[in-house]
Structures are given as C-alpha cells and as structure tokens.
Amino acid sequence: MRIGELARRTGATERALRYYEEQNLLKPARLPSGYRDYAPSDIEAVRHVRSLLAAGLPSHLIAELLPCMVDTGDGLMPGCRSMLEPLESERDRLTSAIDELTTARTLLAALIDRTPEDDSEYDAWMAAHASA
DNA sequence: CTTCTAACA
C-alpha cells in the first residue's frame, strides 16, 4: 500500500510516515513510480512506533526494537536479548514518569473538589482565616 | 488526484 492508505489506516500523517523512514523506523520498498510501497505489517509497526515515540523512547531504540517484535505475540525474537537492558531502563523511566503524573493529577483533583461552585462562602472563609 | 523532495513569513 502507498503512503496515503497507511496514513488513513494508522492515523499518522504522511509527513510523520516519511519522517519515520528517515529515522530508520520503517523501510518501505519503492514502486517503479518512486512512490513508497508499505507492507501490510507496517500498519502494526506504525502503531508501535507512535506509542513508543509518544512514551518518549528514542527513535534509535525503537528502530532496533521493531524487528525484534516482528511475528511474536509476546517475547522478543531470538537474538534480541541485548535489548533487555535498555528496555528495562525505559520501563523504569516510564514508571517514574507515571508516578509524577499521578501526583500532579491528585493535586489538581483535590483543588478542583475543594473549590465551591461560587464565591458565596467567601466571607465565611475570610472570617475563619482572619489573623489580626 | 496522489506522491515526491526540499525548504521555511
């Protein structure tokens, strides 16, 4: 399939798809016309790329990882065990990021819940906090 | 009409 169809089917822009190729994340064949010719399996590959890129993984790591995921429901393909260490690092980085986001969300949620619909209780609040 | 490369009021 050509770039337009892959873009439609993945939600990625054509611009992004060409960028992925430039980053060696995808290596579409070329039609005699010069148009990129993507394999059906690239649909899933693009989904993985978008997810991992959004999670902050460096493209070079994703580039190495993709071929390790090909044709595997779960684990990495044989010969990809060297990816384990960097992947564990990314996993831990995401765990920390999630913790920080959760803390921020909890703070915002509390502020929102404690805020009255209007300022009708403003005077009471002032009285309760009057210092001098 | 679709895709391509290159480039940036």
Add this chain to the structure above:
DNA sequence: TGTTAGCA
C-alpha cells in the same frame, strides 16, 4: 510537525 512549491 505543518505547510507549501514545483514535478512526475
């Protein structure tokens, strides 16, 4: 990344 120009 968007977007556009100028081709094929």
